[in-house]
Amino acid sequence: MSSNSETTPRARTFLRRSLPLKIALAISLITLLLITASFWMVIYLLGQDFNDLLPLLASNGGMVHIPAEDLHARGHAFALRSWRVFAITLGVGALAASLFAWCTAKLILSSAHRLANTANRISAQALHERLAPENNIAELEPVARAFNHMLDRLQDSFTRLSGVSSDIAHDLRTPIHRLLMVAQVTLDRPRSADEYRAVIESAVPTYERMGRMIENILFLARAESQQSAVHATFIPLEQRLGAIAAFFELLAQERGLELALQVDQSAHVWADDTLLTRATGNLLTNAIRHARPGSTVVLSGSVASNGGCHISVSNEGEPIALKHQARIFERAYRVESPSNEEAPGVGLGLAIVKSTMELHGGLVYVRSAPGHPTVFTLWFPPPPPRAPEAGPSRGRISR
Numbered sequence: 581m582s583s584n585s586e587t588t589p590r591a592r593t594f595l596r597r598s599l600p601l602k603i604a605l606a607i608s609l610i611t612l613l614l615i616t617a618s619f620w621m622v623i624y625l626l627g628q629d630f631n632d633l634l635p636l637l638a639s640n641g642g643m644v645h646i647p648a649e650d651l652h653a654r655g656h657a658f659a660l661r662s663w664r665v666f667a668i669t670l671g672v673g674a675l676a677a678s679l680f681a682w683c684t685a686k687l688i689l690s691s692a693h694r695l696a697n698t699a700n701r702i703s704a705q706a707l708h709e710r711l712a713p714e715n716n717i718a719e720l721e722p723v724a725r726a727f728n729h730m731l732d733r734l735q736d737s738f739t740r741l742s743g744v745s746s747d748i749a750h751d752l753r754t755p756i757h758r759l760l761m762v763a764q765v766t767l768d769r770p771r772s773a774d775e776y777r778a779v780i781e782s783a784v785p786t787y788e789r790m791g792r793m794i795e796n797i798l799f800l801a802r803a804e805s806q807q808s809a810v811h812a813t814f815i816p817l818e819q820r821l822g823a824i825a826a827f828f829e830l831l832a833q834e835r836g837l838e839l840a841l842q843v844d845q846s847a848h849v850w851a852d853d854t855l856l857t858r859a860t861g862n863l864l865t866n867a868i869r870h871a872r873p874g875s876t877v878v879l880s881g882s883v884a885s886n887g888g889c890h891i892s893v894s895n896e897g898e899p900i901a902l903k904h905q906a907r908i909f910e911r912a913y914r915v916e917s918p919s920n921e922e923a924p925g926v927g928l929g930l931a932i933v934k935s936t937m938e939l940h941g942g943l944v945y946v947r948s949a950p951g952h953p954t955v956f957t958l959w960f961p962p963p964p965p966r967a968p969e970a971g972p973s974r975g976r977i978s979r
Contacts, residue, residue: 810939835873839879860893888959904947
């Protein structure tokens with residue numbers, strides 16, 4: 581009952597605001613009025629002619645002879661009056677139709693003008709401007725709603741981009757100030773070559789971190805503008821994940837962790853080797869950083885029945901709250917936890933993973949709950965129908 585009660589007012593609103601319905605009803609009304617006026621005038625003229633002929637008819641029922649010239653003159657006059665009435669009726673109808681078409685065009689263009697005026701008012705300082713769908717005709721309501729949804733997405737992206745820019749500026753300012761301060765102290769008085777060398781060596785990790793940060797920002801910018809070319813090939817899953825695990829094994833041992841590998845044999849994934857390695861490496865870096873000491877980080881890979889591929893990284897540590905799980909793939913979003921040490925970087929690792937999967941047409945998602953391991957999963961879609969045969973693949977490990 582509730583659905584019917586909601587549908588009825590909605591239908592009434594649509595019928596009241598529907599422009600094609602109004603046009604159809606108006607044209608039907610104009611046509612009906614023209615036909616009615618034409619018939620009335622014809623009947624009126626016939627009635628006048630009949631009244632003119634009545635005195636000529638005999639009251640006793642006899643036949644009255646009417647000269648042919650008189651009949652011809654009356655017929656000619658009747659035809660002239662009929663054509664005159666038709667022309668007047670046609671002119672009035674054309675004028676009414678033209679006036680109606682002009683009003684209809686104004687109504688349509690008024691909604692378009694409101695859309696254009698709203699678009700002209702939108703700027704970086706006025707992203708809150710929106711169209712009111714109820715102030716437009718029913719057929720333009722979906723356009724207004726789509727326009728508003730586009731503005732919502734733009735405002736959200738602009739807000740997040742502003743936050744990312746602020747975070748990046750803050751994270752770059754700190755190491756730059758530190759390097760500047762060290763350089764100024766070092767240059768304050770003459771020092772030995774060993775002292776200069778020690779200062780330069782201490783600054784190298786900071787430079788490397790800043791370089792990685794800039795490289796990640798450039799990668800995200802190219803990925804979002806679809807400038808990153810994806811050179812997908814068939815990659816042996818066991819060979820590639822084994823190489824990645826071997827690269828991260830030393831880092832895991834330094835943190836007192838074990839790194840386990842579980843991969844289907846003879847499995848292949850259709851992906852870009854460099855991008856796959858980078859995405860998987862980012863997930864392993866996060867897993868090792870947040871895993872509980874003495875636990876095991878598991879890197880697994882399997883092939884789905886439709887030809888797609890799943891690559892998962894799981895670790896045992898503090899679970900990710902549900903409110904954070906939907907946002908951890910955003911740029912510069914980091915889950916602050918007093919129990920964890922401050923993580924290096926600006927929170928771009930998972931954003932890069934998401935962009936990588938979007939370039940492949942795949943997905944990345946996370947499962948985390950108290951008492952269960954936190955699992956990040958990459959899903960790569962199946963290869964295209966005309967993909968080349970799987971062959972050996974070699975790639976470089978990069979972080």
